[in-house]
Amino acid sequence: MGKGVAIIAAAQTKYGVRSDVHLPELAFEPVEEILSKTGLKFTEDGTGIDITVSCCDDYWDGRTISGVFGTDVAGGNLRHDERLESDGTLGVYYALIEILAGHADVALVISYCKESHTEPRLVENMCVEPVFLRSIGLDFLSAAALQANRYLTKYGITPEQCAKVVVKNRRNAKLNPYAQVATELTIDDILKSEMLAYPIRVLDSKPVSDGACALIIAEEDKAKKLTKKPIWITGIADCYDLHYLGDRELAECQSLVTAAQKAYKMAGITKPVEEIDIAELCDMFSYQELLWSEGLGFCAPGEGGKLVESGMTEIRGKLPINPSGGMISGNPVTVGGMTRVVEAVLQLRGEAGAHQIDGAKTAVVQGNHGICGQHQCVIILSNEGGE
Amino acid sequence: MPNRVAIVGIGQTHHAGHRYDVSFEELFNEATRAALEDAQLTVKDIDAAIVSNMDPFDGRGCVDTILVGESGAYLKSGVKPQTGGTTGGTSFSVAWTYAASGLFDTVLVVSGEKQEECGGDSQSVIMTAVDELTLRPFYTGALGGLAMRASRYIAETGCPEEIAALERVIMDENALANPYAHLRLGITVEDVLKSPMLIYPVRLLHMSPQSNGSTALVLASEEKAKRITDKPVWIRDVVTVHQSGFIRFLSGLSPDPSSHIVAAKKLYERNGITKPMEEIDLFEMYDPCIWEQIIWMEDFLLLEKGTAPKLIEKGVTRRDGAFPICPSGGVVCTNDIGATALTRVAEAALQTRGDAGEHQVTKEVNLAMASAWGAANWTVLSLLSKAID
Numbered sequence: 001m002g003k004g005v006a007i008i009a010a011a012q013t014k015y016g017v018r019s020d021v022h023l024p025e026l027a028f029e030p031v032e033e034i035l036s037k038t039g040l041k042f043t044e045d046g047t048g049i050d051i052t053v054s055c056c057d058d059y060w061d062g063r064t065i066s067g068v069f070g071t072d073v074a075g076g077n078l079r080h081d082e083r084l085e086s087d088g089t090l091g092v093y094y095a096l097i098e099i100l101a102g103h104a105d106v107a108l109v110i111s112y113c114k115e116s117h118t119e120p121r122l123v124e125n126m127c128v129e130p131v132f133l134r135s136i137g138l139d140f141l142s143a144a145a146l147q148a149n150r151y152l153t154k155y156g157i158t159p160e161q162c163a164k165v166v167v168k169n170r171r172n173a174k175l176n177p178y179a180q181v182a183t184e185l186t187i188d189d190i191l192k193s194e195m196l197a198y199p200i201r202v203l204d205s206k207p208v209s210d211g212a213c214a215l216i217i218a219e220e221d222k223a224k225k226l227t228k229k230p231i232w233i234t235g236i237a238d239c240y241d242l243h244y245l246g247d248r249e250l251a252e253c254q255s256l257v258t259a260a261q262k263a264y265k266m267a268g269i270t271k272p273v274e275e276i277d278i279a280e281l282c283d284m285f286s287y288q289e290l291l292w293s294e295g296l297g298f299c300a301p302g303e304g305g306k307l308v309e310s311g312m313t314e315i316r317g318k319l320p321i322n323p324s325g326g327m328i329s330g331n332p333v334t335v336g337g338m339t340r341v342v343e344a345v346l347q348l349r350g351e352a353g354a355h356q357i358d359g360a361k362t363a364v365v366q367g368n369h370g371i372c373g374q375h376q377c378v379i380i381l382s383n384e385g386g387e
Numbered sequence: 388m389p390n391r392v393a394i395v396g397i398g399q400t401h402h403a404g405h406r407y408d409v410s411f412e413e414l415f416n417e418a419t420r421a422a423l424e425d426a427q428l429t430v431k432d433i434d435a436a437i438v439s440n441m442d443p444f445d446g447r448g449c450v451d452t453i454l455v456g457e458s459g460a461y462l463k464s465g466v467k468p469q470t471g472g473t474t475g476g477t478s479f480s481v482a483w484t485y486a487a488s489g490l491f492d493t494v495l496v497v498s499g500e501k502q503e504e505c506g507g508d509s510q511s512v513i514m515t516a517v518d519e520l521t522l523r524p525f526y527t528g529a530l531g532g533l534a535m536r537a538s539r540y541i542a543e544t545g546c547p548e549e550i551a552a553l554e555r556v557i558m559d560e561n562a563l564a565n566p567y568a569h570l571r572l573g574i575t576v577e578d579v580l581k582s583p584m585l586i587y588p589v590r591l592l593h594m595s596p597q598s599n600g601s602t603a604l605v606l607a608s609e610e611k612a613k614r615i616t617d618k619p620v621w622i623r624d625v626v627t628v629h630q631s632g633f634i635r636f637l638s639g640l641s642p643d644p645s646s647h648i649v650a651a652k653k654l655y656e657r658n659g660i661t662k663p664m665e666e667i668d669l670f671e672m673y674d675p676c677i678w679e680q681i682i683w684m685e686d687f688l689l690l691e692k693g694t695a696p697k698l699i700e701k702g703v704t705r706r707d708g709a710f711p712i713c714p715s716g717g718v719v720c721t722n723d724i725g726a727t728a729l730t731r732v733a734e735a736a737l738q739t740r741g742d743a744g745e746h747q748v749t750k751e752v753n754l755a756m757a758s759a760w761g762a763a764n765w766t767v768l769s770l771l772s773k774a775i776d
Contacts, residue, residue, distance in 0.1 A: 002489050022520060058469060059448035064441065064516045065471035065762045068632035078649050081629040082477070085442070085449070085469040094466060094481070101487035102389035127448035130504075131410070240436075240460045243453050258462060370452030 004220030006230035015180040027112035030214035042075035050104035055091040055111040088338025089367030089377035112212035113332035145197035154251040161305030163190035173325025175355035180330025235267030235380035256295030280340035337367020393612035393619030396426025396605030416457035418601035436460035440725030475728030476759020476767030499601025500723040534586035537678035552579035562716025564746035595722035632763035647686035671731040728759030
């Protein structure tokens, strides 16, 4: 990659419905924590934070140019403050790109979203093509239901296997103080929950959620000075798939496969299951953990159900997936991918508390944006090395 | 040492009051194809696509995901910057950074707007920009802030309305020579002075129109750029300076200097420029209102307050003048928000390449500047150069 880039600090809010805060106040919580933890200031002379990258979305925020009211939180007044409308993983990627381009050495990356102050299904409907798709009521849920149906039918994945993801992740969430919904469930509980859009039930989907994350990313010399435990970004890639669902084979995730292959190649990973210690994925709906596992090469296409049944991805298994509880335990869109990064950083620093995976060295993070995970981003992190 | 990056392809649609002949996707695709054709490349040659607009103005969200098939982003990398009116400039800055990073050699950036598809009422959409708890009752859309600034400038300098009218006519003359511009009216100073008052002192003809259109550029890292074209336009530098939304929206009440001044000083210092009007050959300014062109001329060029009217009277800002401003006609003639700031860069690049046709400035162009404006007085300031160093 040219030079090493590492995450040197990470913070997140507890996820939940936050009627007690205005959106910028929510965004400020992890920023305040990270600034006081690191003692870093916003500077122009290279001694502190050079730029901020923010990920937030106008439609979920209910404001046009919604980044404007994050400027103060982001330390953006009279400074270089960049604003992307994408998943938080892309914010991390862009900060890395800024550093590799030599435009900055130290970046603050933030992401925030308050789903509870709007009607997410209506917002999602605004984010699909309006002439052909909006009027049929397409939103992230109905699109995911179409994908789940295709995926389950093509490969014989069962609703029980999808439900097993929820049992695993909501149980993991009990060990994570930041998680929103932490419950001991049985497969039966999920299969009896109300059907939302076949085959997706209430307990197969993430709850409405509010939250925010912040990270500090630095080039290698500064990273080593700023922390004893830099977490290196050893591989990173993203990829877009097409928008119209009929143009895609929904039982596959071509854009994730492409992004994962590029990221693994950069990180020198040839056998993901052997070489990766933890995976944090964005499971907005239960079937997605299975499908994204296939895209990330943890098993062959169509084998996602068998993977979760094997127990390998349980918290004390060979390759724990979503020890944090995952997105299904409650994260907002836009933030979800960055939450995965924060969780992976905590794990690799040995700071994950009760849900710590001991001896973890390498983590893979997946984030996505758009219907049925159209735009995918994969990040490989390691607590070893630094080029 | 950051990798050097050049603009190797430039494309834009005809920007117009209505583009009922194309869908939203086709509009962006038109600019994308034009830029690729100009670079003599195909979509296969692109490594990343930076796709942007100011989304609520087109009545759609997550527009980069909707446009994948038409923007060249399919199976590629990319991201969607959204910084309001500044968007085209931010997207340019992001694309530049992508190409400078060593991870991507050829980067497409396409920005656009089809305002007619939000019911043509962009000002009610822009009302949502302001904090609902503290500021919304005071806000009157972009126009209110611009009018307050203009009113204050007149009070401080006594600048007569005739100057604004004169400069507006110069912009119209430029637009008449630019086949891609939206408003090409053939107006006189008297037409401008008689134009209906919107919010004092801003008249209808002082303000930018609501346009529909798209602009695209292809950028390439140094070695690639040299292979693609023998007329690369080098990106010397891009500076981004944002500003707090809470204070700035109450225009003129902020104790801070304008982001324009901060950005200009940073750009000049980083690039060894001490006499901008002599060392830079032209300026494609993001001028949403002709009054702002006058006020911001002083900000960006670090001139004493009240100087700009005299320069305008002397013909300095004309295409055949010593320091042409907006030889394309600028934003007062064409404003398809998402595209607008990128169009400033595209026009500055065309001028640097000597390819602006009838609206090419008379003098030789070696160094061109372009600005982007939007949001809470955010600025992206770009410097383009004919020579690599």
